Amino acid sequence: MTIYRQQPLKLDKVRTYPLASRPSKVSVEHFARVPARGVSVRAWVKSLPKILAGESFRGVVEALERARHDNQPIIWGLGGHVIKVGLGPVLIDLLRRGYVTAFAMNGAALIHDFEIALVGSTSEDVPAVLGKGRFGMADETGRYLNESIIAGDRDRIGIGEAAGRLLARLRGARFRRYSLLAAAYRLRVPVTVHEAIGTDIIHNHPAMDARALGAATHRDFLLLAALVKQMHRGGVYLNCGSAVILPEVFLKCVSLAANLGRPPRSLVTVNLDFIQHYRPTENVVRRPAALAPARAGRPSRGFALTGHHELMIPLLAAALE
Secondary structure (H helix, E strand, C coil), X not given: CCCCCCCCCCCCCCCCCCHHHCCCCCCHHHCCCCCCCCCCHHHHHHCCCXXXXXXXXXXXXXXXXXXXXXXXXXEEEECHHXXXXXXXXXXXXXXXXXXXXXEEEEHHHHHHHHHHHHHCCCCCCHHHHHCCCCCCCCXXXXXXXXHHHHHHHHCCCCHHHHHHHHXXXXXXXXXXXXXXXXXXXXXCCCEEEECCCCCCHHHHCCCCCHHHHHHHHHHHHHHHHHHHHHHHHCEEEEEECCCCHHHHHHHHHHHHHHHCCCCCCCEEEEEEECCCCHHHHHHHHXXXXXXXXXXXXXXXXXXXXXCCHHHHHHHHHHHCC
């Protein structure tokens, strides 16, 4: 016999209803279909569940195809990891197929792409050389890139264009066919580079000119802002592998475009990374999509795709027509 005054609740008067009458978020119509053996990636994507990441992945594919068809901007923001895991050829192919109108890079992406173009390798073993004072001290990386930035600033161009010009002309760049910077320069597709002083190894080099670097990266910021301003009728922005720098830069570009009367409308934003960080989630996926909807046309949408770049970006590229 219990010593408590309160008795357990009785269930005999609980009201129930038929299961079939209940609205449910998942039905067999949303389930995956087993694809036939040997089908194309595009057909395989159609077989994915119409639920969560399956539906998001399909939504990104559709947004990219629609943007290309409608001649709307497709801007890729790239962190260094995307380049150093070997995705240059995939991104160059997307560039040639019309799925890129501009690239925005952080400083690490610039460095990895340059080193690959010059010697065919990149990404040093930091713990092995840090204590010896050798981390980031490769001469050609710091000297060539800083000299190109200084020369580019004299010509009033940004870092992305200056580095692309360097690789297009540098006789020793034997692996330039793998370089995103070189390919974009050859096709006259804008590349912007967004530096934060002290974050990249080229800032340790004796050839570093802070005034030129600051002016050139600011010029690239204004170029990216102009490109984002063109998204007032739609387009796609993808942030791939930048947790802080590029999401912050992108949001400021959106603010500038809105201030000048051209806020991005009917915009699709994508954050693609193996971890969903705070700033990409807020500054790429959520905040731009929350802008006032367009008077006509599709509402803005934000997608988060979680997975390793070396798997997800080739998969996305293969799914596009």
